[in-house]
Amino acid sequence: MNVDFTAGSLLVPAAWGLGFVLFSALNVMFLVWMERKVSADIQSRWGPMVRGYHGSMQLLADMVKLLIKEDILPAAADKKMFALAPFLVFIPALLALLVLPIGPGLIARDMGVGLVYYLAVPSLASIGIFVAGWSSGNKYSTLGGMRSAAQLISYEIPRSLSVLGVVMLAGTLSMMGIVNAQKSLWFIIPQILGFLVYYIASIAEVGRTPFDLPEGESELVNGYFTEYSGMRFSFFMMGEYVALLVACLMGAVLFLGGWRGPFGLLPQLGPVWLLLKAYALVYVAMVVRWTLPRYRIDQLLEISWKVLLPISLINVALTAAIVFVGGEWLRGLLG
């Protein structure tokens, strides 16, 4: 084994790791506040207004509340698994940040198979959700866990297929390479079908209305995390919001040119552009959540298998044909 344990080599990964945790913690705080404000806006309310400017400190108060809440372990629960599940949900979402290109040359690890890594790792969270549902020893939780397993598996397929078009156009699986390939044309224009499928499937993957069946509160009380309280509960919440943010960040990278400004505007603002694009996608997801009712489980699966899957297959076939026929011309167009 030739592993270097000196301080210098460990410092960089440690700094990245710390950065990711801080980044996601700050963003979760902002996202929760934003969700409250967006929902309040749609429902003609004010939302949180008391703590801080327009309630901006509300989440700190909530965090303190969650921290000092009693941590309840249900008698019927499988204790070890019950304790493990929140981390199984939270960590995969965080790990996906490893292949996120933040700015020109700024990426934690530019893997050759970055896209495959991104598609694979965050979906591990479904195991955590299933473990949470099963180990709680509550029938509603079990049903929620089952639903989430069915849902995530069905939406994984159209989501993976939807980005195939991007790979064909970019000619690489590296996330950095994909951003570089969008120098003159963002992939949302040639890949509009792929983008729509990716976005819908991502909302379903992170389990938000109209696809929030695993936690559908009017049916399953709170689904897989019914029995969780205090900090364990907040880990689920954080996992959910990080997953949403990651899905939107990656959507921005894959289809909206990543850290590139529109028309090459202000290139020095790289990471800001990326965040702006991601938050635009997050905003749409929030508006959808507070507008639409929830689908039923059979309708949900139908949408995946009968609508999204055929569309993404058509998209793959179309893109393949275009790349095969006009490869040279296309490469010239994309620079």
Add this chain to the structure above:
Amino acid sequence: MEETKELTINMGPQHPSMHGVFRVEVVVDGELITEVHPSIGYLHRSFEKMVEARTYAQIVPITDRLDYVGSALNNVGYCLAVEKLAGIEVPERAQYLRVIAAELNRISSHLIALMASGLDAGALTILFLHLQPREKLLDIMEKLCGARLTYNYARIGGVSGDIPPGLADDINAFADDFLKTVEKLKRFFFGSRMFRQRAEGIGVLSREDALSYGASGSTLRASGVNFDVRKAQPYLVYDRIEFEVPVGSAGDSYERALLRVEEMRQSVFIIKRALEQIPEGRVIAEGVPRLLAPPPGEAYARIESPRGELGFFVVSDGTPYPYRLKVRSPAFSNLSTIEAIGPGCMIADFVITVGSLDPVFGEVDR
């Protein structure tokens, strides 16, 4: 060899969408419900026994607590029964005021029912679209009788007070505004494709089942039976007011919700016409004693409450206290159909189906 087993789930009485304290044991095969065992009685306050120790006038505010979402109608129903028993003639103006209060209350009750359908389907914003007009409605009711939920408006022989000056214009303005709101609700939610996908074809109640379970109100009419007490056996001044009774045919949860939307529109027309026709005069009959002792006998009065046929059966033995008072509760009869329409639903449908029957537990348990 592992075998699969059906799962028995206990929903309620503290389930978030069980509309009050309804407890139901459902047997599910995966997500599909195969058996439904409802269990009620968590809000039983022995209303019918309690009132035997109250004078007739004291009972009026207690009827508010039966169907607390439509309390003005309970007052009216009870007073009609007692007036029939004691042979009291109610002044015409009071009859019109009762109709106005009842129809305003019917609208606010239906708003709650429809709001709950939205919540059951997972659309949270629908709540606020319904609460906004309801808030204006409650302001009107507050001006009319001083209370926002338990009105205690009808009195034996009339109503508690005349309509305050200027309120008629307020009601008219609200009515015009509300017709637009109904259209908006229909377009945004009840006509929307997603709600139709969720609610259409689920919890289908056949005409025969509806009749044999004694269902009434929109639950019965959605199953294709044209029965409305206001038309079938007109009370107060409903025979002088022109309105339509919407009747459905599908008998599913969607139809039940949609009929309520249409009924709200008809209630608006009734209120507007009643305000045009209302005569001058007294609002409470002269010479009704405070300690009313009706002659021995019995009387039954029935009205169309937001949930259906609400009946009060009063027996008097000549003392100032009723010998027996029985309430025919529409919510109870409607809710019992859940045994027939629950199996075959998925869990998510079941929640919408229970919501579409619009049970109010104050009245189911009494």
